[in-house]
Amino acid sequence: QQPVQSPQAVILREGEDAVINCSSSKALYSVHWYRQKHGEAPVFLMILLKGGEQKGHEKISASFNEKKQQSSLYLTASQLSYSGTYFCGTEVWGAQKLVFGQGTRLTINP
Amino acid sequence: AAGVIQSPRHLIKEKRETATLKCYPIPRHDTVYWYQQGPGQDPQFLISFYEKMQSDKGSIPDRFSAQQFSDYHSELNMSSLELGDSALYFCASSPSARFRTDTQYFGPGTRLTVL
Numbered sequence: 001q002q003p004v005q006s007p008q009a010v011i012l013r014e015g016e017d018a019v020i021n022c023s024s025s026k027a028l029y030s031v032h033w034y035r036q037k038h039g040e041a042p043v044f045l046m047i048l049l050k051g052g053e054q055k056g057h058e059k060i061s062a063s064f065n066e067k068k069q070q071s072s073l074y075l076t077a078s079q080l081s082y083s084g085t086y087f088c089g090t091e092v093w094g095a096q097k098l099v100f101g102q103g104t105r106l107t108i109n110p
Numbered sequence: 111a112a113g114v115i116q117s118p119r120h121l122i123k124e125k126r127e128t129a130t131l132k133c134y135p136i137p138r139h140d141t142v143y144w145y146q147q148g149p150g151q152d153p154q155f156l157i158s159f160y161e162k163m164q165s166d167k168g169s170i171p172d173r174f175s176a177q178q179f180s181d182y183h184s185e186l187n188m189s190s191l192e193l194g195d196s197a198l199y200f201c202a203s204s205p206s207a208r209f210r211t212d213t214q215y216f217g218p219g220t221r222l223t224v225l
Contacts (some may be wrong), residue, residue, distance in 0.1 A: 002152075032214070040194055041200060041216035042153065089214075096165040097143065098214065100152040 001026060001089045005101035012108050017076045022088030022106045024069040031071040032089040032098055035082075042087060046073065051084055075106075081110045113138055114203050114217030122223045123191050131186040131220045135203030142166070143214060145178060145200040154201060157162040159184060160206075165196045198222075 002025040010018055022031060022053055030049045034042035048064035059079075064071045075082055085105050089098030115134040123129050137140050141160045145153035157169035171175075173191075178184045188195060198221050202205035202214035 034216075035189075041218050044213055047213055055111060063138060096141070096158045097155040097168060099155065102150050 002099055003088055003101040003103050005086075005088060007104060008102070009105040010107070012106070012109055014076050014080055014108055015077055017074070018078060019105060020073040020075075020086050020088075020106075022071045022073070022090070022101055024090050026069065026090070026092050027088050028064075028069050029093045030091045031062075032091070033060075033062060033071075033073050034087045034089065034100075035084045036103075037084040043087075056084070067069060078108050079109050080108075080110065082106060114201055114215055116199075116201050116217040116220050118220060119218065120221050120223075125191060125193065127191050127224075129188045129191060129222060130184055131188070131199055131201075131222070133184045133186070133201030133203075133217060135182050135184070137213055138217075139203035140182055140206055140207070141204045141212070142178055142182070143202040143204075144170075144184070144186050145201065145202065145216075147198045147200060147219075149197075156186070188222075193224050196222055196224045210215075 003022050006021045017042055033046040036042040046062045051065055053067045060075050085103045087103050088101045143158045144156040147153045156170040157176050158166045162178045167207045173189050176186045198219045200219045201217045204212040204214045
């Protein structure tokens with residue numbers, strides 16, 4: 001039931017782009033994206049709903065392929081502050097919970 | 111803007127002791143979620159409440175119980191603590207979410223250490 005994220009880790013130089021993928025075996029109602037820095041709380045980035053509604057973050061975008069139960073998070077022109085672990089949380093209809101992927105560790109170097 | 115408040119922030123207990131973690135959601139949020147996160151792991155859903163009623167349950171041990179009170183704050187009670195219970199415990203709140211999950215805002219977490 002846990003969604004699968006890829007890659008598990010990525011290292012970039014400042015200004016480069018990254019794509020993080022999240023794939024589920026279940027039909028999804030929504031996908032939520034969070035970023036977590038070490039020892040801190042996950043911070044909400046993006047929610048993608050079945051039907052196409054999207055709420056987001058100014059410099060980060062995402063897509064949601066409902067038929068394939070897949071979502072991708074796009075970080076462009078990465079900044080040092082983007083470093084952290086990114087989690088996708090998936091929701092199925094009727095379940096008031098998120099099931100998180102195993103996380104993708106993103107490191108941005110100067 | 112007001113955020114989710116959790117207390118205590120750090121807690122150290124001995125094996126077989128009990129612990130109570132508290133969560134105060136963002137004002138006007140009536141849905142609360144509890145997560146457990148071990149080192150290097152993803153947050154694991156424990157339990158959620160909507161309007162003071164349990165709305166979903168995850169991998170929460172029978173030794174744990176939780177409730178949401180009339181002022182919407184929630185408490186997670188943990189008994190017969192084991193070494194494996196050492197983790198970060200997050201509470202998250204969201205606006206009314208009767209049949210689905212809205213944006214969840216996480217609190218700073220309580221770090222529980224069981225010795």
